[in-house]
Amino acid sequence: xxxxxxxxxxxxxxxxxxxxxxxxxxxxxxxxxxxxxxxxxxxxxxxxxxxxxxxxxxxxxxxxxxxxx
Numbered sequence: 001x002x003x004x005x006x007x008x009x010x011x012x013x014x015x016x017x018x019x020x021x022x023x024x025x026x027x028x029x030x031x032x033x034x035x036x037x038x039x040x041x042x043x044x045x046x047x048x049x050x051x052x053x054x055x056x057x058x059x060x061x062x063x064x065x066x067x068x069x
Contacts, residue, residue, distance in 0.1 A: 001034040005065040007058070010043040020069055038065075 004024065008017040021037060028035040040058040047053055062068045 001036050002066040003036045003038070003064065004067045004069060005058075005062045006037055006039045006069050007042040007062075008039065008045070010045070013043070017069065 006017050006021055008014040017039075021039070024035060024037055027033065028037075038061065040061050041049055041055055042058055043053055046055050046058065049055075
């Protein structure tokens with residue numbers, strides 16, 4: 001099953017990624033693709049939560065994924 005990491009970031013990123021996630025979910029169901037999507041922290045949200053703009057966990061998950069948006 002393909003793994004896709006979604007990184008919303010800052011600015012309009014959260015709004016864009018929310019819609020991209022909806023599209024991926026719909027396509028996944030419609031065509032039975034077996035996609036696994038996971039939202040990870042980056043940028044300001046990551047700094048607020050972890051003190052780092054690119055947490056090690058986010059980087060590790062991105063490296064292990066098949067795609068990063």
